[in-house]
Amino acid sequence: MNPVQARRPVTAVAITAAAIAVAAALQLALLPLRAAAAPALPPGALRVQLVEIVDARGFERPMRAATMLVPAGWQAQGEVLWATSVGCGNPYQARLLAQAPDGQAAIALAPGEAWGASNLGQPVAQGCPQAGVASAQDYLKAWVQRHRPGAQWLDFRPRPDRSRAGQQQSLPGGGSIRSWIETGQALIAYPRDGQPQRETLAVTISFTHSQFPMVGRAPMQAIMGESYGVLSWRAPAGELDFRQFDALWHTLRADPAWKARVDEGMRQIAQDNAATQARISQIQAETSRETLAHIARRGEIRAQTQAEIAQIRNNTWQSTQASQDRMHRDNVRTLREVEHYRNPSGGMVELPNHYPHAWKLRDGSYVLTDSPAFDPGRDLGVAGEKLQLAPR
Numbered sequence: 332m333n334p335v336q337a338r339r340p341v342t343a344v345a346i347t348a349a350a351i352a353v354a355a356a357l358q359l360a361l362l363p364l365r366a367a368a369a370p371a372l373p374p375g376a377l378r379v380q381l382v383e384i385v386d387a388r389g390f391e392r393p394m395r396a397a398t399m400l401v402p403a404g405w406q407a408q409g410e411v412l413w414a415t416s417v418g419c420g421n422p423y424q425a426r427l428l429a430q431a432p433d434g435q436a437a438i439a440l441a442p443g444e445a446w447g448a449s450n451l452g453q454p455v456a457q458g459c460p461q462a463g464v465a466s467a468q469d470y471l472k473a474w475v476q477r478h479r480p481g482a483q484w485l486d487f488r489p490r491p492d493r494s495r496a497g498q499q500q501s502l503p504g505g506g507s508i509r510s511w512i513e514t515g516q517a518l519i520a521y522p523r524d525g526q527p528q529r530e531t532l533a534v535t536i537s538f539t540h541s542q543f544p545m546v547g548r549a550p551m552q553a554i555m556g557e558s559y560g561v562l563s564w565r566a567p568a569g570e571l572d573f574r575q576f577d578a579l580w581h582t583l584r585a586d587p588a589w590k591a592r593v594d595e596g597m598r599q600i601a602q603d604n605a606a607t608q609a610r611i612s613q614i615q616a617e618t619s620r621e622t623l624a625h626i627a628r629r630g631e632i633r634a635q636t637q638a639e640i641a642q643i644r645n646n647t648w649q650s651t652q653a654s655q656d657r658m659h660r661d662n663v664r665t666l667r668e669v670e671h672y673r674n675p676s677g678g679m680v681e682l683p684n685h686y687p688h689a690w691k692l693r694d695g696s697y698v699l700t701d702s703p704a705f706d707p708g709r710d711l712g713v714a715g716e717k718l719q720l721a722p723r
Contacts, residue, residue, distance in 0.1 A: 420445025467515030
C-alpha cells in the first residue's frame with residue numbers, strides 16, 4: 332500500500348477530532364457570553380417596554396389609538412377593529428397580543444362586546460345581542476366557555492378598586508336609570524402543548540338598568556352591558572405574577588388625539604341618529620299621539636343612557652383630558668396607580684407606582700424594581716439612568 336494512502340484515514344480522523352474539539356471549545360467559550368447577554372432580573376424587578384395599538388382604518392391616516400407596557404423583549408401586535416353596523420356598544424374595538432420569545436407566556440387584549448335584555452322579550456336596540464348577564468363574574472364564565480373551552484375555573488375576585496357604584500337618576504313620569512361599573516378578575520387553568528398553564532382574565536363592564544312606565548302593562552325594564560375587552564396574561568403554572576399583571580394593566584390607556592377624533596365621530600353619529608328618530612316620531616305622530624309620547628320618552632332614556640355610557644367609557648379608558656387643578660391631577664394618578672417621572676430625553680413618562688424605583692435603559696426599555704441598590708450596568712450589563720419623580 333502507498334504510505335501516503337495509508338496515512339489519509341489517520342489524517343481525516345485527526346482533522347475530524349480537531350474540528351470537534353474546536354467546536355466544543357467554542358461552545359464552552361460562548362456560554363458565558365450568552366449568559367451575560369441576557370442576565371436574569373433580580374427578584375422584585377420588572378423590565379418593560381412600551382407598545383402601541385394602531386388604528387389603521389378609522390381615519391384618513393393611521394393613528395396611535397392606545398399604548399401599554401409589556402415585558403421587554405416580547406413581540407407585540409395591536410390593532411383597532413371597526414364595525415359600523417353594530418346595534419349597540421362601540422363601533423371600534425382594540426386588540427393586542429404580546430408574546431414572550433419562547434411563546435410560553437403571553438398578554439392579550441380581546442375585543443369588547445355589548446348586549447342587552449328586557450322583561451318584554453324584545454331587543455333593547457336593533458342588532459343588539461340578547462343576554463341578561465348582569466355581573467362581571469357571570470360574563471367571564473360565559474367568555475371562558477366560548478374562548479377557553481375545557482378550561483378549569485379556579486378563582487374569581489371582585490376588583491372594587493377598579494369599579495364604581497355609579498348613580499341613579501329619576502325621570503319624569505316614574506321612570507329611572509341606574510348605571511354602574513363593575514370590574515372582576517378570574518383565574519383559570521388548562522394544558523397547552525402538554526404543559527399546565529395558568530391564565531388570569533380581567534374585565535371592566537359598564538351596566539345600565541332602565542325602567543319606564545308603559546300604557547296598560549307593567550313597566551318596561553331593560554339592562555344593557557358593555558365590556559371593554561378582556562385583558563389576560565397566561566404563563567406556565569407557577570410563573571404567573573399577579574403583581575406584575577396589575578402593574579401593566581394600569582398602563583393600558585387611550586391616546587388623547589385618537590380619542591378626541593373618536594369622540595367627535597360618536598357625537599356626529601348620535602346627532603344623525605337623533606335626527607332620524609325625530610323624523611320617525613313625526614311620521615308616527617300622524618297615527619298615534621300616544622305612541623309619539625312613548626317614542627319620545629324612549630328617545631330621552633336612550634340619549635341619557637348613551638350619555639352615561641360615554642361618561643363611563645371616558646373614565647374607563649383613563650382619558651388624559653383632565654383639568655390642570657393639582658388636586659384633581661393627583662386624584663387621577665392615585666386612582667390609576669401611576670406616577671409621572673422625568674424622562675432623561677425630555678418630557679414626562681407615566682409608569683406604574685407598584686414599584687418604588689424606576690430606571691430607563693439605553694435600549695429604551697424600563698426597569699421597575701423594589702431594590703434601591705439595583706444598578707442596570709452591574710446587574711444587566713446595560714447602561715441606564717434612574718428616573719426621578721416629577722413634582723406634583
